[in-house]
Amino acid sequence: MKDETLVTLAGRHPEKHAGVVSPPVYHASTILFPTLDAFENQKDLEFTYGLHGTPGTKAFEEAMNALEGAAATVIVPSGLAAVTVALLAVLKAGDHLLMVDSTYEPTRVFCDKILKRFGVETTYYDPLAGAGISLLIRDNTRAIFLESPGSRTFEMQDVPAIVAAARARRDIATIMDNTWATPLYFKPLAHGVDLSIQAISKYISGHSDLLLGTVSSNARTAERLKAARRDLGMSVGPDDVYLAMRGLRTVATRLKQHGESSLVLARWLRERPEVERVCHPALPGDPGHAIWTRDFKGTAGVFACVLKACSREQLKAFLEPMTLFKMGWSWGGFESLITHGDPNEQRTATRWEASGPTLRLQVGLEHPDDLIADLEQAFSRLNAAKRP
Ligand SMILES: *Cc1c(COP(=O)(O)O)cnc(C)c1O
Numbered sequence: 001m002k003d004e005t006l007v008t009l010a011g012r013h014p015e016k017h018a019g020v021v022s023p024p025v026y027h028a029s030t031i032l033f034p035t036l037d038a039f040e041n042q043k044d045l046e047f048t049y050g051l052h053g054t055p056g057t058k059a060f061e062e063a064m065n066a067l068e069g070a071a072a073t074v075i076v077p078s079g080l081a082a083v084t085v086a087l088l089a090v091l092k093a094g095d096h097l098l099m100v101d102s103t104y105e106p107t108r109v110f111c112d113k114i115l116k117r118f119g120v121e122t123t124y125y126d127p128l129a130g131a132g133i134s135l136l137i138r139d140n141t142r143a144i145f146l147e148s149p150g151s152r153t154f155e156m157q158d159v160p161a162i163v164a165a166a167r168a169r170r171d172i173a174t175i176m177d178n179t180w181a182t183p184l185y186f187k188p189l190a191h192g193v194d195l196s197i198q199a200i201s202k203y204i205s206g207h208s209d210l211l212l213g214t215v216s217s218n219a220r221t222a223e224r225l226k227a228a229r230r231d232l233g234m235s236v237g238p239d240d241v242y243l244a245m246r247g248l249r250t251v252a253t254r255l256k257q258h259g260e261s262s263l264v265l266a267r268w269l270r271e272r273p274e275v276e277r278v279c280h281p282a283l284p285g286d287p288g289h290a291i292w293t294r295d296f297k298g299t300a301g302v303f304a305c306v307l308k309a310c311s312r313e314q315l316k317a318f319l320e321p322m323t324l325f326k327m328g329w330s331w332g333g334f335e336s337l338i339t340h341g342d343p344n345e346q347r348t349a350t351r352w353e354a355s356g357p358t359l360r361l362q363v364g365l366e367h368p369d370d371l372i373a374d375l376e377q378a379f380s381r382l383n384a385a386k387r388p
Helices: 003-009 036-040 055-068 079-090 105-117 130-136 159-167 219-232 238-270 289-295 312-319 368-386
Strands: 072-076 096-100 121-125 141-147 173-177 195-199 213-217 275-279 302-307 337-341 358-362
Touching (some): 003 055, 003 238, 055 072, 055 213, 055 238, 072 079, 079 105, 079 141, 079 213, 079 219, 096 105, 105 121, 121 130, 130 159, 141 159, 159 173, 213 219, 238 275, 238 302, 238 368, 312 337, 312 368
Parallel strands (some): 096 121, 096 141, 141 173, 173 195
Antiparallel strands (some): 072 213, 302 358
16 A cells, blocks of 8 residues: 555544544543453553553554554654654663764754763764764664754765664664654665654644654564653643644645645755755755665655855845745744754754855745745845845
């Protein structure tokens, strides 16, 4: 069965719910035990306490297991919580972590503050390291964290080469933040990664109205992952899970449109004289294009655009009055967003070369012609602000 079909079916059990198409929402802390036997043998029961799941959350886990090809999935309150639970599942004091230098910024903050405080040392590595990662592996390295393409900068990592280097040692777990591609376009577990992270807040929920994350695991890491979620007390609101499941049903169709429109815009931006370069791995000529073509099945709609040098006032003229591209965090919703930042503020192993601001564009579901018109007006304002 193709993934486009799978997302419409996974986790549904109408026969258990009076024929109703979507699994109902269970609001629960207490779940009653019918007998003393049941009370005393809770290990054998599917549902024991709201914190550990209900038929509603179980349905979403089941759907994500199917899509990720996973032995287990845990649902946590945010994408960032998915990152922290995955890391805490496999690391302990005295361990060493290899973290990709282009990772999502709050992931870095967690490593530099909390993991450090608990005695885990982090080394940041070049996203282009590939098989060269072996040179950084130490005796006490216990995890390698990947994110491809990189947050903000969109470098493609050679996931199979890094997994092979990790697999040369049995005691290293690989973790990948796969939020950009979603399991529709890249399946980390099928490529030998142990833990696959998804910020459900992005494409899968798709409507900029909820926060959730998932971590999906292969069989060898499943027990450690489930224990970490349980012991950390991570629980999620049932209504958010319901909305995430609703988003999942249409994600394949939405993502296809996000990707197609983003390529229209990326091609258009690349021809603009105000643009230094466009960073979009699905665009032929991009440095990551060969790896993207080899490993990924499709493209998401988020990419970067580096402008030529301009002042803050000029950038303000460009960004502030936009009608469709609005400034705001997150992405993956139906509406377009634009942000800017200097990736070097979040890098230590490598340097990001750019003469002007690095913009991140999240291409929404608006018609690309309207998005181009919005950008065209922004460039006119930028040029007007540049004139003496
Ligand atoms: C947004 C994002 C997260 C965090 O997701 P939240 O639900 O906002 O916490 C993690 N990783 C990546 C790559 C993201 O883009």
